[in-house]
Amino acid sequence: MKIIKIFLLFVIILTSCKKNDGVINFTFLQLNDVYEIAPIQGGAFGGMARVETVHKDLLKENKNTMLFMAGDFLNPSLIGTLKVGGERVKGKQMVEVMNAMNFDLVAFGNHEFDVSKDDLQKRLNESNFPWISANVKLKTKDTVSSFYKERKGQQQPVNKTFVKEFTDADGTKIKIGFISVCIPSTPKDHVEYGSMFAEAKASYADLKDRVDLVFGLTHVKLANDKKIAKLLPNLPLIMGGHEHENSINFVGNVQISKADANAKTVFVHRISYDKKTKKTLVTSELKEINIAIKEDEKVAAIVTKWQDVLNTKLKDIIKNPAEVVYTANVPLDGRDAAIRSRQTNLGSVITKAMSFGFNNNVDAALVNGGSIRIDDQLSDAITAVDIFRVLPYGGAVLKVDITGRLLKRVLQYGKLAKGTGAYLQRYNATVVDKAWYIKGKSLNEAKTYTVAFSDYLLKGFDIPFLSDKSAGVLKIYKPSEKELSADIRKVVIAYLKLETKKRAN
Structure with a gap:
């Protein structure tokens, strides 16, 4: 032994x-x-x-x-x-x-x-x-x-x-x-x-x-x-x-x-x-990292605390923040490098929505790339919260009567601002060989155009010669709080819901 x-x-x-x-x-x-x-x-x-x-x-x-x-x-x-x-x-x-x-x-x-x-x-x-x-x-x-x-x-x-x-x-x-x-x-x-x-x-x-x-x-x-x-x-x-x-x-x-x-x-x-x-x-x-992975309780509690704060704030603006409003079969590109240097599909969605907010009764729509803050791509199920992530600062969409001469300067400035937040995402405004077209027709400097602008653009920050006091800005319509266009995020959500209905039909 x-x-x-x-x-x-x-x-x-x-x-x-x-x-x-x-x-x-x-x-x-x-x-x-x-x-x-x-x-x-x-x-x-x-x-x-x-x-x-x-x-x-x-x-x-x-x-x-x-x-x-x-x-x-x-x-x-x-x-x-x-x-x-x-x-x-x-x-x-x-x-x-x-x-x-x-x-x-x-x-x-x-x-x-x-x-x-x-x-x-x-x-x-x-x-x-x-x-x-x-x-x-x-x-x-x-x-x-x-x-x-x-x-x-x-x-x-x-x-x-x-x-x-x-x-x-x-x-x-x-x-x-x-x-x-x-x-x-x-x-x-x-x-x-x-x-x-x-x-x-x-x-x-x-x-x-x-x-x-x-x-x-x-x-x-x-x-x-x-x-x-x-x-x-x-x-x-x-x-x-x-x-x-x-x-x-x-x-x-x-x-x-x-x-x-x-x-x-x-x-x-x-x-x-x-x-x-x-x-x-x-x-x-x-x-x-997907739904099959169980959440850690300690970290989940902290996340929930912050999400509750977020949802409380969002519900003051929109009833159902978690609602899926659109399914993106092709990712919508909101990455900084893209959104600040070229026309992207997400930029097109936002500017088309801005036009939709005024019953498409505008000649064009413009938003500065710097307002789009998600720096990511949206794919598959897109919720209302995702749109708030894209445009966290909100702001109204303005309907502006603007001279063709000033509009051309604005468009050219936005194009040359490639790589910065002043780069413009556009709807119904295209450029071919340095010539600008609005709704497919050559831009006429002597004509007055009606354009949907994000309100930030009329503050003179990104484009220094464009503000509500610019000589070429002839008239500004600012929607009331009850109107859809009072918040650019609501406009985009409503537009995506409409596109979803069109798909279903």
């Missing part, structure tokens, strides 16, 4: 002293470009509470799991436009949800700089997760320094790089580093953008001798990610954002991955590293 006990003890000691094999496995869960905390498309896809269930399952599978956001989450969102306690939300709901999910690392995206300097500082201070960026800096009149979190009067700078250490069950240890850069597409007085490529290269040089592996967490165009991959061929993986459709690309041995926006999908990267051979194996799974 004594011999058996000694033998068992010997086995236990041997088992507990399992030799370090030099191989370690870890997992990355990647999200990018998430603006909505709740499920989208009638509840079919997305939802941060569902993502958290996936996150917890991965942690059970492997404790060495990290959760990432590759930029763009504070803005735009419909909730972010609301006032709660006298203050605009401006991404507060997203930070609260992400704190509950215990994000491990986030990158700045260009939309983080849509919010004001003060609001961004509040969100940084509220966040419990680390941020990273090598090329965005806080600029004042006198200095350029790192963005920071303020805690108990102390400033904690956002670092250029981030290092994480993993240990597995047999004692294998590894240090991994992360670099990050952001596309300089949102110019602000308080932001200085350094070179994406020079800063990525410098960050890698700083990390490479201090860690076993370096990964990228970026928010730049795919073409820029590919340039970074060429500069840094030893990166096993770049987790990227900015584009809104899932993709995997390779430049040499560097994998570049981007998930779908609004957590329609996430990437699960299972990574194995052999310390002896220095070889890295990345196995990536694109996972759809």
